[in-house]
Amino acid sequence: MYKVKVYVTLRESVLDPQGKAVQQSLSSLGYQGVEDVRIGKYMELQFDDSVTDVESTVKEVCEKLLSNPVIEDYRYEIEESANQ
Amino acid sequence: MKFAVIVFPGSNCDVDMFHAVKDELGEQVDLVWHDADNLDQYDGILLPGGFSYGDYLRSGAIAHMSNVMAAVKKAAEAGKPVLGVCNGFQILLESGLLPGAMLRNKNLKFICRSVELAVENNETMFTSLYEKGEKISVPVAHGEGNYYCDDATLAKLKENNQIVFSYASDVNGSLSDIAGITNEKGNVLGMMPHPERAVDDLLGSADGLKLFQSIVKHWRDSHVVNA
Numbered sequence: 304m305y306k307v308k309v310y311v312t313l314r315e316s317v318l319d320p321q322g323k324a325v326q327q328s329l330s331s332l333g334y335q336g337v338e339d340v341r342i343g344k345y346m347e348l349q350f351d352d353s354v355t356d357v358e359s360t361v362k363e364v365c366e367k368l369l370s371n372p373v374i375e376d377y378r379y380e381i382e383e384s385a386n387q
Numbered sequence: 388m389k390f391a392v393i394v395f396p397g398s399n400c401d402v403d404m405f406h407a408v409k410d411e412l413g414e415q416v417d418l419v420w421h422d423a424d425n426l427d428q429y430d431g432i433l434l435p436g437g438f439s440y441g442d443y444l445r446s447g448a449i450a451h452m453s454n455v456m457a458a459v460k461k462a463a464e465a466g467k468p469v470l471g472v473c474n475g476f477q478i479l480l481e482s483g484l485l486p487g488a489m490l491r492n493k494n495l496k497f498i499c500r501s502v503e504l505a506v507e508n509n510e511t512m513f514t515s516l517y518e519k520g521e522k523i524s525v526p527v528a529h530g531e532g533n534y535y536c537d538d539a540t541l542a543k544l545k546e547n548n549q550i551v552f553s554y555a556s557d558v559n560g561s562l563s564d565i566a567g568i569t570n571e572k573g574n575v576l577g578m579m580p581h582p583e584r585a586v587d588d589l590l591g592s593a594d595g596l597k598l599f600q601s602i603v604k605h606w607r608d609s610h611v612v613n614a
Contacts, residue, residue: 320533320560369444373480
């Protein structure tokens with residue numbers, strides 16, 4: 304069993320209007336030092352033992368569906384987890 | 388001419404599109420469910436607006452994996468007209484039939500109002516009945532219509548005259564005020580504004596009707612003898 308954590312974020316070159324709004328909101332709360340906020344997505348995938356090449360499968364699904372390479376980057380962490 | 392309006396779970400402008408084609412344009416049209424795998428009998432494909440699959444993950448991301456999309460790609464490759472409006476445009480972007488992607492509107496608001504568009508290119512099968520530079524009034528209704536692509540793609544869009552409609556003034560933050568683009572071949576058009584909601588003066592504008600009439604004219608010119 305593998306637990307995979309996938310983080311999808313907007314590319315650095317892409318403006319993040321949502322992050323900008325949160326940053327302004329933090330600043331109006333008095334947190335002046337927060338220079339930038341970027342908002343992304345976090346996903347957890349659970350793989351069973353039938354998947355032999357977890358890493359290449361994770362890359363594949365990230366590129367095919369979980370992220371849009373035009374505007375987003377992804378990274379992932381693979382953890383081995385014990386069978387329950 | 389026979390059109391297919393593709394219906395995904397969560398489409399909500401499918402009936403407007405159906406009405407525009409059947410009642411205002413006077414052509415044949417079927418509503419086609421997203422699990423269809425053959426569109427060979429249709430001369431034109433229409434992807435309507437809405438919130439397919441609840442916009443889960445990203446707008447259009449789940450819908451572009453549907454069964455019917457292989458048939459839509461086949462129709463596009465065959466040179467048939469494919470029009471995606473609003474969520475239909477987002478699906479075309481996700482599927483790679485059109486370049487670029489949509490971001491949240493710059494002001495983070497869902498924008499629902501009539502906007503003024505400029506016809507940037509009237510030498511397409513979708514716009515031949517408009518004048519170049521003509522200003523038309525068509526409604527928008529979207530939260531994610533802020534068109535984005537990289538500099539190289541934008542340069543290519545401009546060079547090939549693929550920008551067909553632009554907003555007369557900034558609406559949602561789109562690069563170069565892009566409201567609608569075609570593929571390189573010119574037979575796939577994606578646009579955020581809703582021409583199917585502007586097909587009768589009773590609706591506030593009939594400026595969208597000429598888009599559908601242009602498609603039919605193009606089809607007649609190449610398929611009907613003595614048209």
